[in-house]
Structure formats: structure tokens, C-alpha cells
Amino acid sequence: xxxxxxxxxxxxxxxxxxxxxxxxxxxxxxxxxxxxxxxxxxxxxxxxxxxxxxxxxxxxxxxxxxxxxxxxxxxxxxxxxxxxxxxxxxxxxxxxxxxxxxxxxxxxxxxxxxxxxxxxxxxxxxxxxxxxxxxxxxxxxxxxxxxxxxxxxxxxxxxxxxxxxxxxxxxxxxxxxxxxxxxxxxxxxxxxxxxxxxxxxxxxxxxxxxxxxxxxxxxxxxxxxxxxxxxxxxxxxxxxxxxxxxxxxxxxxxxxxxxxxxxxxxxxxxxxxxxxxxxxxxxxxxxxxxxxxxxxxxxxxxxxxxxxxxxxxxxxxxxxxxxxxxxxxxxxxxxxxxxxxxxxxxxxxxxxxxxxxxxxxxxxxxxxxxxxxxxxxxxxxxxxxxxxxxxxxxxxxxxxxxxxxxxxxxxxxxxxxxxxxxxxxxxxxxxxxxxxxxxxxxxxxxxxxxxxxxxxxxxxxxxxxxxxxxxxxxxxxxxxxxxxxxxxxxxxxxxxx
Amino acid sequence: xxxxxxxxxxxxxxxxxxxxxxxxxxxxxxxxxxxxxxxxxxxxxxxxxxxxxxxxxxxxxxxxxxxxxxxxxxxxxxxxxxxxxxxxxxxxxxxxxxxxxxxxxxxxxxxxxxxxxxxxxxxxxxxxxxxxxxxxxxxxxxxxxxxxxxxxxxxxxxxxxxxxxxxxxxxxxxxxxxxxxxxxxxxxxxxxxxxxxxxxxxxxxxxxxxxxxxxxxxxxxxxxxxxxxxxxxxxxxxxxxxxxxxxxxxxxxxxxxxxxxxxxxxxxxxxxxxxxxxxxxxxxxxxxxxxxxxxxxxxxxxxxxxxxxxxxxxxxxxxxxxxxxxxxxxxxxxxxxxxxxxxxxxxxxxxxxxxxxxxxxxxxxxxxxxxxxxxxxxxxxxxxxxxxxxxxxxxxxxxxxxxxxxxxxxxxxxxxxxxxxxxxxxxxxxxxxxxxxxxxxxxxxxxxxxxxxxxxxxxxxxxxxxxxxxxxxxxxxxxxxxxxxxxxxxxxxxxxx
Numbered sequence: 001x002x003x004x005x006x007x008x009x010x011x012x013x014x015x016x017x018x019x020x021x022x023x024x025x026x027x028x029x030x031x032x033x034x035x036x037x038x039x040x041x042x043x044x045x046x047x048x049x050x051x052x053x054x055x056x057x058x059x060x061x062x063x064x065x066x067x068x069x070x071x072x073x074x075x076x077x078x079x080x081x082x083x084x085x086x087x088x089x090x091x092x093x094x095x096x097x098x099x100x101x102x103x104x105x106x107x108x109x110x111x112x113x114x115x116x117x118x119x120x121x122x123x124x125x126x127x128x129x130x131x132x133x134x135x136x137x138x139x140x141x142x143x144x145x146x147x148x149x150x151x152x153x154x155x156x157x158x159x160x161x162x163x164x165x166x167x168x169x170x171x172x173x174x175x176x177x178x179x180x181x182x183x184x185x186x187x188x189x190x191x192x193x194x195x196x197x198x199x200x201x202x203x204x205x206x207x208x209x210x211x212x213x214x215x216x217x218x219x220x221x222x223x224x225x226x227x228x229x230x231x232x233x234x235x236x237x238x239x240x241x242x243x244x245x246x247x248x249x250x251x252x253x254x255x256x257x258x259x260x261x262x263x264x265x266x267x268x269x270x271x272x273x274x275x276x277x278x279x280x281x282x283x284x285x286x287x288x289x290x291x292x293x294x295x296x297x298x299x300x301x302x303x304x305x306x307x308x309x310x311x312x313x314x315x316x317x318x319x320x321x322x323x324x325x326x327x328x329x330x331x332x333x334x335x336x337x338x339x340x341x342x343x344x345x346x347x348x349x350x351x352x353x354x355x356x357x358x359x360x361x362x363x364x365x366x367x368x369x370x371x372x373x374x375x376x377x378x379x380x381x382x383x384x385x386x387x388x389x390x391x392x393x394x395x396x397x398x399x400x401x402x403x404x405x406x407x408x409x410x411x412x413x414x415x416x417x418x419x420x421x422x423x424x425x426x427x428x429x430x431x432x433x434x435x436x437x438x439x440x441x442x443x444x445x446x447x448x449x450x451x452x453x454x455x456x457x458x459x460x461x462x463x464x465x466x467x468x469x470x471x472x473x474x475x476x477x478x479x480x481x482x483x484x485x486x487x488x489x490x491x492x493x494x495x496x497x
Numbered sequence: 498x499x500x501x502x503x504x505x506x507x508x509x510x511x512x513x514x515x516x517x518x519x520x521x522x523x524x525x526x527x528x529x530x531x532x533x534x535x536x537x538x539x540x541x542x543x544x545x546x547x548x549x550x551x552x553x554x555x556x557x558x559x560x561x562x563x564x565x566x567x568x569x570x571x572x573x574x575x576x577x578x579x580x581x582x583x584x585x586x587x588x589x590x591x592x593x594x595x596x597x598x599x600x601x602x603x604x605x606x607x608x609x610x611x612x613x614x615x616x617x618x619x620x621x622x623x624x625x626x627x628x629x630x631x632x633x634x635x636x637x638x639x640x641x642x643x644x645x646x647x648x649x650x651x652x653x654x655x656x657x658x659x660x661x662x663x664x665x666x667x668x669x670x671x672x673x674x675x676x677x678x679x680x681x682x683x684x685x686x687x688x689x690x691x692x693x694x695x696x697x698x699x700x701x702x703x704x705x706x707x708x709x710x711x712x713x714x715x716x717x718x719x720x721x722x723x724x725x726x727x728x729x730x731x732x733x734x735x736x737x738x739x740x741x742x743x744x745x746x747x748x749x750x751x752x753x754x755x756x757x758x759x760x761x762x763x764x765x766x767x768x769x770x771x772x773x774x775x776x777x778x779x780x781x782x783x784x785x786x787x788x789x790x791x792x793x794x795x796x797x798x799x800x801x802x803x804x805x806x807x808x809x810x811x812x813x814x815x816x817x818x819x820x821x822x823x824x825x826x827x828x829x830x831x832x833x834x835x836x837x838x839x840x841x842x843x844x845x846x847x848x849x850x851x852x853x854x855x856x857x858x859x860x861x862x863x864x865x866x867x868x869x870x871x872x873x874x875x876x877x878x879x880x881x882x883x884x885x886x887x888x889x890x891x892x893x894x895x896x897x898x899x900x901x902x903x904x905x906x907x908x909x910x911x912x913x914x915x916x917x918x919x920x921x922x923x924x925x926x927x928x929x930x931x932x933x934x935x936x937x938x939x940x941x942x943x944x945x946x947x948x949x950x951x952x953x954x955x956x957x958x959x960x961x962x963x964x965x966x967x968x969x970x971x972x973x974x975x976x977x978x979x980x981x982x983x984x985x986x987x988x989x990x991x992x993x994x
Binding site for chain 2: 012013014015016017018021022023024025026029030033037040044045046047049050051052053054055056057058060061063077078079081082084086088098099101102103108109110112118120125131132140142143144145147148150151154158289290292293294295352353354355386387395398399400402403405406409412413414415416417418419420421427431434435
């Protein structure tokens with residue numbers, strides 16, 4: 001009403017989804033809910049309990065760990081409330097750290113929780129860059145045992161399995177940031193015993209390394225050195241390393257496809273002189289042993305030194321799940337589907353709040369990517385059956401039609417009366433078609449006086465109209481007249497076909 | 498890492514849920530998911546399709562319809578993005594209007610959708626005032642037929658039924674804003690034929706009327722007149738009506754408890770001289786007929802003239818579902834549980850975007866209130882069984898314990914290895930207790946050499962420790978030694994009890 005009184009003054013708003021956001025209709029939504037229920041079941045089986053935190057957090061409790069340092073508010077949506085800054089969560093891990101600190105005296109220890117829901121990133125709008133997407137996370141807070149990290153890898157594998165991915169179609173890639181630290185010590189970038197000393201340089205190096213698959217070897221070298229000019233003309237400042245510092249990093253990054261045992265041996269040599277690196281290799285070995293104990297099928301679990309992860313808060317083992325089959329990109333080129341899940345150990349995130357180290361590890365599954373993957377593996381989209389439609393032949397008998405639909409619903413049959421403008425019957429059938437209605441029920445004056453209804457089997461009708469000869473068409477057994485008292489049973493029969 | 502390097506400079510953030518927001522743990526969350534699945538099933542049965550819009554909308558497409566005119570951004574959370582203002586949705590209806598306008602050429606007409614999810618209100622923080630809460634909405638866009646309004650009432654009743662509310666415990670209260678407009682014409686506040694003429698006065702009057710249950714007759718009179726000073730000393734400006742204008746409004750508002758037929762007769766008389774009011778009464782009558790056709794049980798559906806609804810966008814029939822049983826408030830006083838759902842017709846909301854009137858009606862169910870209601874009707878909280886816990890007796894045999902838990906999970910049994918600090922066995926049992934674990938599995942050196950495991954039936958154990966005599970305690974059949982190969986079958990037996 002307020003808007004109305006101002007109609008001379010204000011322009012009509014444009015009806016548009018905000019840039020970078022999406023609307024999800026019918027089947028797509030149902031499909032995601034189903035997938036999330038399936039994933040929740042796996043989380044439950046592994047002993048994780050649900051937690052739901054609000055979408056909104058105090059900005060200072062989220063911290064700034066996103067790689068998008070050049071975006072407003074460093075990649076988050078934030079605004080000032082009464083006194084404090086509020087912000088939309090950018091992941092599920094930062095709120096978990098807040099919860100683990102806030103309720104530390106009452107939560108079980110270790111605290112094992114799962115969380116599912118949307119997260120928001122203040123990304124620069126652009127094709128394929130979404131500013132709201134779903135994550136499904138599982139985390140164990142309060143365990144320093146790398147068995148907890150191994151469990152995340154096994155859990156991820158099981159979820160991909162439940163999501164219908166064939167073993168040959170995915171890899172769980174594992175690495176350890178401690179080995180990266182070891183390499184940085186070997187390269188002379190950090191000091192041993194104080195490997196986290198220059199956290200800004202370290203962050204810049206890790207972010208550069210994380211871009212290997214996108215920018216290739218040359219691009220990463222540039223980012224490790226002076227800097228890089230991208231195709232759009234934007235310049236990214238580099239980590240300012242010298243050539244002799246860059247070489248060992250690139251060697252490590254590009255160890256490539258070898259057996260886990262071979263890579264472990266090489267890594268052991270590469271970081272032998274550093275404590276942090278050696279510890280990292282030892283942990284990696286332990287993780288593989290633990291996975292092996294739980295899984296007869298080791299070929300899905302590989303050490304991959306190019307896995308770094310973009311988020312700043314990881315401190316130890318990291319993992320990434322990659323779908324290895326190829327799809328066509330926007331330009332029709334074949335490319336690997338790529339990452340659908342990732343995670344790792346973040347021992348310092350709870351410490352931000354309470355000053356004490358609380359070991360923690362977790363994994364985050366990108367459900368929207370998984371849905372896209374599943375859809376790309378399906379020959380055709382599943383179409384959900386719409387409601388049985390009670391058509392309206394006589395507007396003044398609305399109450400009768402309502403009674404019919406009430407009876408259908410009582411019998412558990414999804415159904416509705418046509419509520420649009422009933423004057424045009426063709427519109428009602430068109431509506432039935434758009435909604436994928438299996439059956440239309442018709443009762444005009446004549447049928448009513450005879451105590452019958454006409455039932456149109458629309459699914460059969462559309463099958464017939466696709467393939468049938470004229471004779472079959474005429475036989476019209478996709479339309480039948482039944483006594484009102486047999487309505488429900490006839491409909492049940494048709495739907496059961 | 499970034500935070501770490503700044504630790505001398507920045508203070509530790511406090512771990513706290515933002516004011517007005519809530520964290521939901523384990524059972525509470527599972528309970529809501531279950532309820533939402535149940536509600537979705539009813540929505541589906543009635544022929545509604547799901548729609549999920551993003552949490553974020555352009556501020557101008559949401560419009561300003563909340564009654565909280567005195568709050569920042571008029572009650573919504575909003576912030577400026579690149580060029581435009583973004584905002585968190587405050588309900589599900591405004592985004593639906595945007596979608597109905599945006600996709601009007603491809604959506605079925607009528608468009609019948611349901612939506613479930615959180616909405617956000619920039620409420621003044623205070624006890625019991627939540628700034629994020631869930632709504633479950635169903636709407637029919639593109640139907641001017643009041644059968645669509647009647648359906649909303651029946652749908653709401655069925656959902657309350659499915660949620661376990663007894664018929665005697667709730668009322669669906671129905672009114673029509675057109676009758677209110679008629680009364681305002683009779684009172685000389687608005688002009689006939691142009692009943693929406695002074696929308697700001699009309700809005701102020703409706704908001705005042707909507708407060709009858711909170712402020713009582715006297716408070717509403719003050720708000721209709723000069724204004725009202727509340728207990729906290731805040732002054733709310735009134736609608737500036739004269740006494741002779743206020744009287745017919747209050748008479749209408751307080752028609753009170755009479756049969757639907759009696760109220761309809763009185764209303765017919767009250768607004769007889771106005772077209773808009775008479776139309777409103779006619780529609781109300783039609784709605785009751787339609788409900789009657791679908792429902793043998795009319796006593797849950799009542800006309801209640803005090804139902805106005807706070808939101809500004811309603812144009813016709815409005816409804817509210819009220820739980821009538823009493824609960825104790827924070828101060829221990831008995832009071833009616835109150836409203837858990839509401840809705841109505843909003844024929845102008847899509848028009849904001851496209852300039853054409855698009856008739857629409859819907860209902861919104863406050864799931865958090867329903868959960869509170871359901872909990873208040875339950876004798877005790879349901880406690881969900883935790884995982885079977887494989888305890889760790891020997892840290893160096895982690896892989897063995899992992900193998901055990903992998904076997905349990907393969908058999909579909911929710912289970913986990915204790916991943917905390919295993920040195921203190923008591924801590925492991927305490928953990929099992931906090932997690933409500935039904936069973937603990939123990940295998941130390943000795944058991945391992947014998948090829949056995951110890952199985953503690955913790956549920957039986959806790960029952961025994963509550964009621965048992967010393968002899969029963971000693972018999973200790975809540976703890977048994979079984980061969981490793983019988984582990985799964987024994988656990989299945991215990992869990993099936």
C-alpha cells in the first residue's frame with residue numbers, strides 16, 4: 001500500500017534475481033533436498049551430529065581467511081548493525097570454530113558435527129560465479145589424531161559413492177601443508193622451527209600454488225616471483241621470491257603421477273632436513289595406513305602435491321575430491337569435471353577465540369557441483385509427476401470440485417482443482433501439460449446428471465499422440481467415463497501403471 | 498595465518514551467537530528437518546511445487562511492507578553492493594512476487610509453489626524476538642477465485658493435523674480486508690469506490706487494529722486516535738481519527754464469539770451501504786462454503802473480525818491459525834499459545850513489477866513456533882541414540898579400530914572410533930555418555946590376543962545403575978565378551994532390543 005501511494009514518484013522495480021544468485025524450481029530443488037538427505041544419512045552413520053548456526057555472524061568472529069583479498073570486505077557480505085558489523089557466513093568452518101569456543105564446556109569432546117546449508121561469497125559477479133551456494137560439511141573438533149583426517153577422506157569417498165559416482169570417476173587427493181612448510185624452509189623462504197613466521201608471504205605462496213590447475217606452471221612461477229598480468233589486463237602482485245627459491249617449490253608442486261609409495265619416498269628425501277616437513281610426511285603415511293584399514297580399495301586415494309587449498313586457515317593434512325571424467329565447457333571444449341569437495345586440518349581456528357590450541361579437521365562437499373556432476377551423468381532429466389487435475393467446467397460448482405479433490409487427497413493422491421480462469425478449457429489442458437499432470441478429471445452438467453466423471457489419462461494420451469496411428473487414436477481408451485463412486489479406485493489404478 | 502601475524506594488534510574476538518540469532522544442535526535440528534519434510538509432503542499432495550529463491554534480493558524488489566517502520570531500513574537487513582542495495586528476504590512472499598513477474602511467460606498459470614527456509618527481520622534485539630526464523634509457505638499466483646483462499650485455510654488445518662495438533666487445540670480464523678475497507682467507508686475515513694485512497698492512514702489503522710490481542714481495546718483506541726505512550730516511555734503516533742470514526746471500527750473489531758452465520762449477518766448489515774464491504778462479506782461466505790465442501794469438520798474454521806494481519810500488502814481475505822491451548826509464559830502466567838500461521842490475498846504485489854494486476858493468495862507457517870508448540874505438548878524430549886563407540890585402548894593400533902568401525906558402518910550401524918585423547922579411559926566413557934552412545938566396544942592387548950572384544954551395553958548399564966540391587970549390578974550381563982567374528986551380529990541384536 002505504501003508503495004502504491006508513491007507510484008507517481010518511484011519507478012517500477014525490475015523483476016530480476018540479483019547478479020550471481022539463482023532461483024531453483026521444482027525438480028532441481030527436490031533433487032537437492034533428496035541428495036542432502038542422503039548425505040546426512042552418511043554423516044549420521046559416521047557418528048556426526050547436526051548443527052545449524054545462523055546465516056549471520058559477527059564479522060570479527062568469522063575472521064578473514066578467504067583468498068579474495070581484493071574484494072569489498074575481503075570477499076564477504078557485511079553491514080553495520082547497531083554497534084557491530086554483521087556478515088553472512090562464507091563457509092561452515094568459521095561458525096563451527098565460534099560454536100566450539102562458545103559451548104566448549106558443554107559439548108562432547110571431540111565434538112563431531114555436520115552442517116548443511118547455503119554460504120555466501122562476495123564474488124565479483126560473472127558467468128558461473130555464484131554468490132550463494134550450498135555446502136555439506138563434517139568436522140571433528142578436539143582430535144589431534146590424524147585418524148580423524150583419514151576418516152574425512154573415507155567419508156568423502158563414501159558420499160561420492162552414495163551420490164552414484166563410480167569408483168573409476170573420482171580421486172581423493174591428499175597432501176599436507178606441513179610438507180609445504182618443509183619445502184619453504186628448504187627453499188630458504190621460511191626458518192625452521194618457526195615455519196609460520198612470515199604468514200603473509202606464506203599465504204601469498206600458498207595462494208599462488210593453489211592456482212596450478214587454472215594458470216599452469218608459468219602462471220604460478222609468475223605469481224611466486226614478481227607478479228602476473230592476466231588476460232583482462234589485471235595485475236596481481238607476486239610473492240617476490242627469487243628463481244632459486246621458486247625452483248624447489250615448483251619441483252615439489254609438479255611431482256606428478258606416481259604411486260603413493262614413490263611420492264612418499266621422494267618427499268621424505270626432499271624435506272629430510274626439516275622437522276616440520278618430516279612430520280608432515282610421517283602423518284601422510286599414517287593417514288594412508290588408516291584409510292587402508294577401512295578400505296579395501298586404495299586406488300581412489302592418492303597423494304597429490306599440487307593440492308594446497310585456497311583458504312588460509314589450514315595447518316596440516318589437506319584433501320580434495322576430484323571428479324575425473326570429462327565434460328564440455330561453455331565453449332564446447334572437453335575438460336575434467338574437477339573438484340567437488342575439499343578440506344583439511346585447521347588447528348588454530350578455535351584458538352582465535354580462546355587462546356588455546358584446539359585441533360580440528362573437516363571436509364566440505366560442494367553439493368551444487370555434485371548436482372551438476374550427477375546431471376551430466378544422466379541421459380535425461382527426471383520429470384516429476386504433477387498433480388491429478390480436477391478441471392472446472394462450471395464455475396458455480398466450485399464447491400463440488402473441491403469436494404472431489406478433498407476426497408482424492410484423503411486417499412493420498414496429489415491433486416488440485418484448476419484455480420485459474422476456467423472459461424477457456426484449452427487453457428486448463430495446457431496447464432495440465434505444463435505441470436506434467438498424469439490425469440485430468442472432467443465433470444460438466446451432462447456428466448453430473450448421469451453421476452459420472454470423465455477421466456483423461458494424459459500420460460497415455462501423450463504417448464499415443466507421439467506414436468499412434470489414427471485408429472489407435474480413435475480408440476481413445478486414454479479417456480474413460482466412470483461412475484463417481486469409482487473415481488478414486490480408477491485413478492489409483494491408472495497411477496499404479 | 499593472517500590473524501596470527503596480527504595477534505599483538507587485534508583483540509581476540511568474543512565467541513558469541515549474534516544477538517537475536519540462535520544455534521540449533523542435534524535433536525532440535527533433526528526434529529525441524531523431519532517436520533519440514535512432513536509439511537512438504539502435504540504441500541505436494543495439494544499440488545504445490547517447490548521453489549527456492551536466494552536469501553538475498555535487491556532491496557527495491559522486496560518493497561517495504563513490514564510493520565516495523567521505525568527500524569533501520571524499515572525492518573530488513575540491507576547493505577549496498579557494487580551499485581545496488583542488497584537485502585535479506587524478510588518473508589517468502591515478496592521474492593515469490595518477483596519470481597512470478599520475472600518468469601511470467603514460462604511458469605504455469607496459476608503458479609502454485611511452496612517455499613521453506615529462513616527469513617530475516619531487523620528486529621530490535623530482545624528476549625524472544627528472533628531475527629532469523631523459518632517459514633513454510635504455499636501460494637497460488639494467478640487465481641482470483643476465492644476457492645484458492647479457502648484452500649489455504651484447509652491446507653493450514655491439514656498441516657496442523659499432520660503436526661500432531663488435536664482438532665480441539667486450534668482455530669483457523671478468517672476475515673476479509675475488503676470488509677475492513679467497508680467499515681472505514683462507513684466510518685467516514687475512506688471514500689467508497691476509492692477505498693484504498695489514503696493508503697498511509699489505512700496502513701496505520703490496520704496496524705493499530707492488528708494489535709488488539711497485545712494492547713487490548715484501550716490501546717487500540719489510543720493508536721486509532723492521537724497516539725499511545727507505552728510502558729517503556731516510547732510514544733507511537735496515532736492515526737488521528739475522531740471518536741465517531743473510531744467507534745464503528747471498534748464495534749467491528751470486537752464482534753467477538755458468535756457463530757459464523759450470526760457474524761456474517763451482522764457484517765452484511767454493518768457494511769450494507771458499501772460495495773467493497775458487501776463484496777467482502779460475499780467472498781467470506783463463499784470461502785466458508787468451499788471449506789465446508791472439503792471438510793466435514795467446520796468447528797475449526799471461524800470468522801474473526803479481529804484478524805487484520807500486520808503486513809501491508811494484503812488486499813482481500815486474510816487468515817490466521819491460532820493454537821488455543823494454554824502454556825506458561827516467562828513469568829509463569831497462563832496464556833494462549835497463539836498464532837502459528839497466517840496469510841491472505843495480495844493482488845497487487847506482482848503488479849509492482851509489471852503494472853498489471855496478478856491475483857495471488859497464500860499462507861505462511863511459522864515452523865519454529867510450531868516446534869515450540871509440539872515440544873510443549875510432549876512429556877519429555879526425545880533423545881536420539883548416539884553412535885556405537887569403538888574405544889581406543891592402544892593408540893598404536895588405530896588402524897585396527899578403524900577397521901572395526903568400517904565393518905560396523907558397512908553393516909549400516911552408526912558408529913565411530915574415539916578420536917580424542919585416548920590416554921584416559923574414563924574420558925572415553927564420559928564421551929559415550931554425552932553422545933548418548935548405546936554401546937561401547939573395548940579391545941585391549943589381552944582381548945586382542947584371545948581374538949575377542951568386550952561389548953558394553955550402555956543403555957542397559959544406565960538402566961541397571963538407576964534401579965538395580967548390588968547383586969544385579971554384579972551379574973554384569975550388560976557387559977559381554979564375544980569373538981571378533983560375532984561382533985556385528987551381537988551389536989545388531991543389542992540395538993534391535
